[in-house]
Amino acid sequence: xxxxxxxxxxxxxxxxxxxxxxxxxxxxxxxxxxxxxxxxxxxxxxxxxxxxxxxxxxxxxxxxxxxxxxxxxxxxxxxxxxxxxxxxxxxxxxxxxxxxxxxxxxxxxxxxxxxxxxxxxxxxxxxxxxxxxxxxxxxxxxxxxxxxxxxxxxxxxxxxxxxxxxxxxxxxxxxxxxxxxxxxxxxxxxxxxxxxxxxxxxxxxxxxxxxxx
Numbered sequence: 001x002x003x004x005x006x007x008x009x010x011x012x013x014x015x016x017x018x019x020x021x022x023x024x025x026x027x028x029x030x031x032x033x034x035x036x037x038x039x040x041x042x043x044x045x046x047x048x049x050x051x052x053x054x055x056x057x058x059x060x061x062x063x064x065x066x067x068x069x070x071x072x073x074x075x076x077x078x079x080x081x082x083x084x085x086x087x088x089x090x091x092x093x094x095x096x097x098x099x100x101x102x103x104x105x106x107x108x109x110x111x112x113x114x115x116x117x118x119x120x121x122x123x124x125x126x127x128x129x130x131x132x133x134x135x136x137x138x139x140x141x142x143x144x145x146x147x148x149x150x151x152x153x154x155x156x157x158x159x160x161x162x163x164x165x166x167x168x169x170x171x172x173x174x175x176x177x178x179x180x181x182x183x184x185x186x187x188x189x190x191x192x193x194x195x196x197x198x199x200x201x202x203x204x205x206x207x208x209x210x211x212x213x
Contacts, residue, residue: 008060015056081112082171087178090155092145093191100185103145103155106163107178110171117171118164122183128193136181138162143182157182 088105108117124131139162145155163179171177 011060012056015059078113080115083109100189100191102183104181109176114170114172120181129189134183136183139182
């Protein structure tokens, strides 16, 4: 505490010395005295010196204030700060098992420190669906989705399409990646529940950790 006061006092004296020995105010006072051809009164100088002391106190405080601002910015830059964008959602049903698959195409932008991203979870809330903390499953390489009526392939996934492949190693600052996540919904949920009328709200949650390096 005492050392902090000493440092502040030294800063005040330093700023006060600069104000007294130079600056616009001092130059203006010298010009006024030169034009009047006589010195200003001591009472006037006393108020000017007091004003300089107050200004020096403010400047010393402002120095520390700016240091706190810069330190806060640095701390914020050292934290993970991810922005998630759900680009697309698709759903399909396996003919053999009637299991419903939900696919999310997700974009991730990192505005903070380099970050490892893992532990994705899906939560769905609607009138007919209530799913909490559903973990994704790995999309098999070459996995395809077919139209139920025409049996034509309308989507095919490869390894580099998986989001978990694109978020390792750690996502660097100001970087953007995207990819797909696949979730197997619990038995009993039908594909018809994923219509616009069902007002399904899906949220993706992630757990991320700071890159140790």
